[in-house]
Amino acid sequence: MEHLSSTQITLYLQCPRRYRFMYVDEIKPSFKSAAIAFGSAIHSAIAYLAEEKKRGNGFNLAKLISTFRADWEAQKCDELRFKEGENEGEFLDKGISLLKLVFEESKDWRIKAAELPFSVPILDPSTGEEIIPVPLTGFIDLVLEPHVIIEIKTGIRKWSEENIQNNIQVSLYAYAYRTLFGQEPQVYFKILLRQRTPRIDNLVASRSQEDIEWSINLMKEVYEGIKSGIFFPNPGWYCPDCEYENLCKGKKGGKPC
Amino acid sequence: MLKLQITVLEENKILGVQEIELNPPSQPEEEPEEKMTDAQRRYLFRLLSEMGIEGERARDTIKEQISTKEQRPILDVKEVTKTQASWLIEKLKSQLEKWRGNQNEKEGGSHGTSK
Numbered sequence: 559m560e561h562l563s564s565t566q567i568t569l570y571l572q573c574p575r576r577y578r579f580m581y582v583d584e585i586k587p588s589f590k591s592a593a594i595a596f597g598s599a600i601h602s603a604i605a606y607l608a609e610e611k612k613r614g615n616g617f618n619l620a621k622l623i624s625t626f627r628a629d630w631e632a633q634k635c636d637e638l639r640f641k642e643g644e645n646e647g648e649f650l651d652k653g654i655s656l657l658k659l660v661f662e663e664s665k666d667w668r669i670k671a672a673e674l675p676f677s678v679p680i681l682d683p684s685t686g687e688e689i690i691p692v693p694l695t696g697f698i699d700l701v702l703e704p705h706v707i708i709e710i711k712t713g714i715r716k717w718s719e720e721n722i723q724n725n726i727q728v729s730l731y732a733y734a735y736r737t738l739f740g741q742e743p744q745v746y747f748k749i750l751l752r753q754r755t756p757r758i759d760n761l762v763a764s765r766s767q768e769d770i771e772w773s774i775n776l777m778k779e780v781y782e783g784i785k786s787g788i789f790f791p792n793p794g795w796y797c798p799d800c801e802y803e804n805l806c807k808g809k810k811g812g813k814p815c
Numbered sequence: 816m817l818k819l820q821i822t823v824l825e826e827n828k829i830l831g832v833q834e835i836e837l838n839p840p841s842q843p844e845e846e847p848e849e850k851m852t853d854a855q856r857r858y859l860f861r862l863l864s865e866m867g868i869e870g871e872r873a874r875d876t877i878k879e880q881i882s883t884k885e886q887r888p889i890l891d892v893k894e895v896t897k898t899q900a901s902w903l904i905e906k907l908k909s910q911l912e913k914w915r916g917n918q919n920e921k922e923g924g925s926h927g928t929s930k
Contacts, residue, residue: 598853602857624864624865625861625864627864627869628857628860628861628863628864628869628873629857629860629861631860631864631869631870631873631874632853632856632857632859632860634874635856635874635891635892635893636893
């Protein structure tokens, strides 16, 4: 293992076996859920908008929408799996509606970076000693002036206070930002909701020192679980969407996943 | 060429000696080239979209272009390698620049005539 990302940590916490299939066995998934493909196309279109705005290049709504359409087409090279009631037209229409809202909001953005890559050492918050021998890596969706980090999510359901508080990703991003820039960032979620009337929820996700320490200790335990080869299945609501469901079920010891 | 000498013995008596030639050891198989990255794939579709080529036509264009270059059929966009994607990106960028140049000329020309 050369690094640890919040995606890896979140995945391991959700289902260690799925983590193993993806990161240890490196098994290429046979399909991608349409909702994930949609999220990727929305993210890349917004990142392009932010980069172009940062460079001072003219970027109009039509360009944003054609970028999203092209990115969606690129996603379609993978086999997309739609859930019952989902279809391509709905994803495209809602995506366009949501991007119109994003475009309006973006007029006030003072962009520092889009998809900011980072790689920072994982240090014990109290002693300053390295507690995991690999760096924490990731990409922060949007960084705005003066010290604002925004994590973009797409989904159908509104996020609860619990979702916001329990999200480890932004705690780790707040840690990474502080390590990189020596400043406490203001952290927000931008939740793009694919509802009948698409809307954006901008939610504050404040993180205290205790939250960050807790997340780092959790990360240490996840790292130890991975290094020890602990990869049990954790059946849950996400199994029907899992790319490895059949593989998992077919494997000895895979039940009852 | 490697040669192998086989001596056939029976009760310590040499019945015969045979020499056979061995084929040279086969070369280790080359590592398959890495497939194009997600970023390359996105960029290709964005460039094609700017040229007005979208949807199924965009996928077909990528497959046709790479098939022609490689002189073998490429049946799936996911087969395209990093090197092939870079080549096609450069080709499309240069076509797009020419196309934009022509558009500007046309616009410039039409402005000229309207004056």
